[in-house]
Amino acid sequence: xxxxxxxxxxxxxxxxxxxxxxxxxxxxxxxxxxxxxxxxxxxxxxxxxxxxxxxxxxxxxxxxxxxxxxxxxxxxxxxxxxxxxxxxxxxxxxxxxxxxxxxxxxxxxxxxxxxxxxxxxxxxxxxxxxxxxxxxxxxxxxxxxxxxxxxxxxxxxxxxxxxxxxxxxxxxxxxxxxxxxxxxxxxxxxxxxxxxxxxxxxxxxxxxxxxxxxxxxxxxxxxxxxxxxxxxxxxxxxxxxxxxxxxxxxxxxxxxxxxxxxxxxxxxxxxxxxxxxxxxxxxxxxxxxxxxxxxxxxxxxxxxxxxxxxxxxxxxxxxxxxxxxxxxxxxxxxxxxxxxxxxxxxxxxxxxxxxxxxxxxxxxxxxxxxxxxxxxxxxxxxxxxxxxxxxxxxxxxxxxxxxxxxxxxxxx
Amino acid sequence: xxxxxxxxxxxxxxxxxxxxxxxxxxxxxxxxxxxxxxxxxxxxxxxxxxxxxxxxxxxxxxxxxxxxxxxxxxxxxxxxxxxxxxxxxxxxxxxxxxxxxxxxxxxxxxxxxxxxxxxxxxxxxxxxxxxxxxxxxxxxxxxxxxxxxxxxxxxxxxxxxxxxxxxxxxxxxxxxxxxxxxxxxxxxxxxxxxxxxxxxxxxxxxxxxxxxxxxxxxxxxxxxxxxxxxxxxxxxxxxxxxxxxxxxxxxxxxxxxxxxxxxxxxxxxxxxxxxxxxxxxxxxxxxxxxxxxxxxxxxxxxxxxxxxxxxxxxxxxxxxxxxxxxxxxxxxxxxxxxxxxxxxxxxxxxxxxxxxxxxxxxxxxxxxxxxxxxxxxxxxxxxxxxxxxxxxxxxxxxxxxxxxxxxxxxxxxxx
Numbered sequence: 079x080x081x082x083x084x085x086x087x088x089x090x091x092x093x094x095x096x097x098x099x100x101x102x103x104x105x106x107x108x109x110x111x112x113x114x115x116x117x118x119x120x121x122x123x124x125x126x127x128x129x130x131x132x133x134x135x136x137x138x139x140x141x142x143x144x145x146x147x148x149x150x151x152x153x154x155x156x157x158x159x160x161x162x163x164x165x166x167x168x169x170x171x172x173x174x175x176x177x178x179x180x181x182x183x184x185x186x187x188x189x190x191x192x193x194x195x196x197x198x199x200x201x202x203x204x205x206x207x208x209x210x211x212x213x214x215x216x217x218x219x220x221x222x223x224x225x226x227x228x229x230x231x232x233x234x235x236x237x238x239x240x241x242x243x244x245x246x247x248x249x250x251x252x253x254x255x256x257x258x259x260x261x262x263x264x265x266x267x268x269x270x271x272x273x274x275x276x277x278x279x280x281x282x283x284x285x286x287x288x289x290x291x292x293x294x295x296x297x298x299x300x301x302x303x304x305x306x307x308x309x310x311x312x313x314x315x316x317x318x319x320x321x322x323x324x325x326x327x328x329x330x331x332x333x334x335x336x337x338x339x340x341x342x343x344x345x346x347x348x349x350x351x352x353x354x355x356x357x358x359x360x361x362x363x364x365x366x367x368x369x370x371x372x373x374x375x376x377x378x379x380x381x382x383x384x385x386x387x388x389x390x391x392x393x394x395x396x397x398x399x400x401x402x403x404x405x406x407x408x409x410x411x412x413x414x415x416x417x418x419x420x421x422x423x424x425x426x427x428x429x430x431x432x433x434x435x436x437x438x439x440x441x442x443x444x445x446x447x448x449x450x451x452x453x454x455x456x457x458x459x460x461x462x463x464x465x466x467x468x469x470x471x472x473x474x475x476x477x478x479x480x481x482x483x484x485x486x487x488x489x490x
Numbered sequence: 491x492x493x494x495x496x497x498x499x500x501x502x503x504x505x506x507x508x509x510x511x512x513x514x515x516x517x518x519x520x521x522x523x524x525x526x527x528x529x530x531x532x533x534x535x536x537x538x539x540x541x542x543x544x545x546x547x548x549x550x551x552x553x554x555x556x557x558x559x560x561x562x563x564x565x566x567x568x569x570x571x572x573x574x575x576x577x578x579x580x581x582x583x584x585x586x587x588x589x590x591x592x593x594x595x596x597x598x599x600x601x602x603x604x605x606x607x608x609x610x611x612x613x614x615x616x617x618x619x620x621x622x623x624x625x626x627x628x629x630x631x632x633x634x635x636x637x638x639x640x641x642x643x644x645x646x647x648x649x650x651x652x653x654x655x656x657x658x659x660x661x662x663x664x665x666x667x668x669x670x671x672x673x674x675x676x677x678x679x680x681x682x683x684x685x686x687x688x689x690x691x692x693x694x695x696x697x698x699x700x701x702x703x704x705x706x707x708x709x710x711x712x713x714x715x716x717x718x719x720x721x722x723x724x725x726x727x728x729x730x731x732x733x734x735x736x737x738x739x740x741x742x743x744x745x746x747x748x749x750x751x752x753x754x755x756x757x758x759x760x761x762x763x764x765x766x767x768x769x770x771x772x773x774x775x776x777x778x779x780x781x782x783x784x785x786x787x788x789x790x791x792x793x794x795x796x797x798x799x800x801x802x803x804x805x806x807x808x809x810x811x812x813x814x815x816x817x818x819x820x821x822x823x824x825x826x827x828x829x830x831x832x833x834x835x836x837x838x839x840x841x842x843x844x845x846x847x848x849x850x851x852x853x854x855x856x857x858x859x860x861x862x863x864x865x866x867x868x869x870x871x872x873x874x875x876x877x878x879x880x881x882x883x884x885x886x887x888x889x890x891x892x893x894x895x896x897x898x899x900x901x902x903x904x905x
Binding site: 099100101102132140141144145147148149150151152153168169170173196197198199200202203204206207209210211212310311312313314345346350351354355356357358359360380381382411412415416418419420422423426427428429 | 513514515516554555558559561562563564565566567568582583584610611612613614615617618619621622624625626627628723724725726755756757758759762763766767768769770771772773774793794795823824825827828829830831832834835837838839840841
């Protein structure tokens with residue numbers, strides 16, 4: 079297992095974890111742009127652009143793009159988050175070169191007006207689909223409340239109105255500014271010939287013009303508040319809470335991961351035993367999400383409306399209890415075993431390693447082996463958990479409930 | 491790619507399958523016992539899921555909490571589900587922790603406590619799952635499609651019905667578990683870093699004394715309506731379509747698989763191209779092959795805004811009917827490329843492999859190596875698929891829609 083990296087003259091970085099034993103390869107272009115880089119006028123443009131990338135280039139139609147990926151037997155897709163747009167593919171090793179060439183070509187898309195108009199319909203359908211599903215847009219709404227004017231409060235999808243009003247010129251301008259080679263990392267994992275990967279990148283991306291995309295990162299200070307949104311058609315009541323948590327570069331982010339495993343993992347956690355095991359919540363979890371400069375703990379509850387008030391009170395009591403007394407040595411050891419097993423299971427596939435290696439580099443400019451990650455998890459002590467709770471308490475949060483209830487009492 | 495599958499049938503009927511995967515650190519298992527919902531009495535819909543919920547709440551000397559903690563300590567990523575034919579328990583962890591994990595599941599299937607005082611919590615859990623489906627329109631339409639399309643008991647939703655769950659007693663569950671959590675018809679598949687001889691000894695020790703019960707039987711009842719609309723207040727209309735195909739064990743299965751792959755394998759496939767890419771009608775549209783032991787079906791889904799739903803249904807049905815005009819060699823070539831890489835990728839996941847071992851055995855009555863699957867896919871030609879499609883054109887559709895307005899279905903579609 080070797081880690082290698084190289085920067086092209088135009089700023090595009092190429093990184094790879096090369097594993098000669100692997101039988102498959104995974105490659106991805108990590109573009110450092112997302113909802114946080116948008117303005118009100120173009121809300122949703124990053125995600126819409128991610129769709130438009132598949133619509134063709136001066137030398138390829140949309141059908142060519144889809145056809146060629148399928149000819150390579152590629153298992154490929156893309157996603158957009160608050161701060162990244164990632165294009166990735168898992169392939170057999172002999173297809174790495176043509177797959178990178180194809181991604182490189184489509185990442186300079188034509189953005190034709192006619193395709194823009196058709197694809198807008200697909201995006202509007204996607205927005206409507208999410209509006210019909212839990213939590214019925216509640217996730218975007220609480221993000222806006224919690225982060226206020228901070229860019230992390232922006233919606234990835236945008237709304238029917240903002241996407242509906244977008245024109246292709248706005249997207250072209252956004253693309254020009256954000257898809258600069260110095261804002262992109264080409265990452266690879268599995269069986270990779272690094273020399274050939276760099277040569278391919280030079281050939282396929284070397285002519286990309288640098289526009290110095292950049293991004294100003296300010297730490298967000300989360301709001302606190304409580305809101306109950308009435309949704310007549312819903313059957314269950316859904317509750318989301320956001321609280322400030324460690325960011326990507328904070329040392330206590332691993333302690334936060336272990337803390338949320340102990341308190342709110344899907345199974346065997348404090349929330350599980352208190353709410354899910356007795357059957358009073360259909361779902362109850364706490365997780366940690368990290369961004370540049372900020373992070374959030376996300377609590378998510380789904381339950382029969384009649385239990386919502388009691389469950390919210392119980393969650394607050396659990397959070398206060400752990401803030402006051404910390405966690406036990408036995409809980410810490412269980413959580414470490416769970417996480418260690420997840421790290422190893424997740425690392426067996428190159429397509430699993432791609433996202434870990436890519437995120438470590440784009441977020442922290444570091445390379446970590448599986449062993450490094452296991453050692454880091456193992457190093458966390460009870461006091462680290464106490465410290466992270468002091469800096470980032472779970473109970474200081476913004477809450478949003480959405481469902482059939484018209485009113486819901488805030489817990490005390 | 492080279493793989494070897496070991497098989498052993500114990501005296502009590504339990505089948506053990508194993509595929510060593512030397513390149514991995516992990517090992518995974520899938521244990522299926524015949525506690526599926528096809529064996530529920532009609533007025534106890536949800537019994538199989540309740541039995542599973544209760545079975546994980548204590549076994550051997552462990553109570554509910556010890557069961558979860560012991561597995562967490564072993565780092566087992568676990569999952570449970572109920573199918574028509576089986577209740578399934580699966581897990582993956584570091585290879586050296588496999589045997590201790592199997593010990594726990596040996597207790598679960600042979601010595602479940604089935605504690606009376608946990609039944610109420612189990613019922614509440616399952617009732618909440620039933621309510622939650624009301625908020626997931628795409629899931630709801632597909633559940634209803636299965637219910638209408640398949641002869642009962644094959645289209646039953648795993649969580650059952652509110653009525654069935656409420657009516658189920660602890661005695662019902664104990665009786666169901668005694669009858670169906672048995673080695674006859676049970677299959678244990680293991681994949682990953684394992685040693686076959688050692689594994690076989692361990693499984694003999696852990697499951698060898700499990701006592702067989704009388705064989706289970708099923709009585710079928712006819713399928714439901716061909717066209718159903720469910721009124722639902724939502725932005726989008728959900729469309730589910732099913733039609734008969736062949737079973738996994740049928741000699742023509744891969745011909746049918748190839749035809750569905752042309753419809754919906756990869757982003758260059760017909761449904762994605764015609765419905766989403768060219769017309770922008772929806773975000774999600776797909777078709778897939780599904781199988782029972784002795785017959786198969788194709789299941790399709792599309793979700794779109796109410797005002798575009800009629801066009802989406804018409805275009806989708808049009809593509810299904812157009813299949814009989816034939817597939818092209820280049821469409822098959824793309825499908826084959828995707829399948830080849832998918833098979834190699836499956837070799838990187840012990841969980842995926844252990845699940846496939848068990849499914850293949852159940853549907854075929856014998857294991858199937860990846861080389862054999864590869865060979866079967868290699869044997870396909872556009873001509874062979876087209877001959878199959880001429881003899882078996884997509885027809886006799888079952889259609890379920892969910893949304894604010896019903897759609898018009900042309901009478902030819904269902905005949």
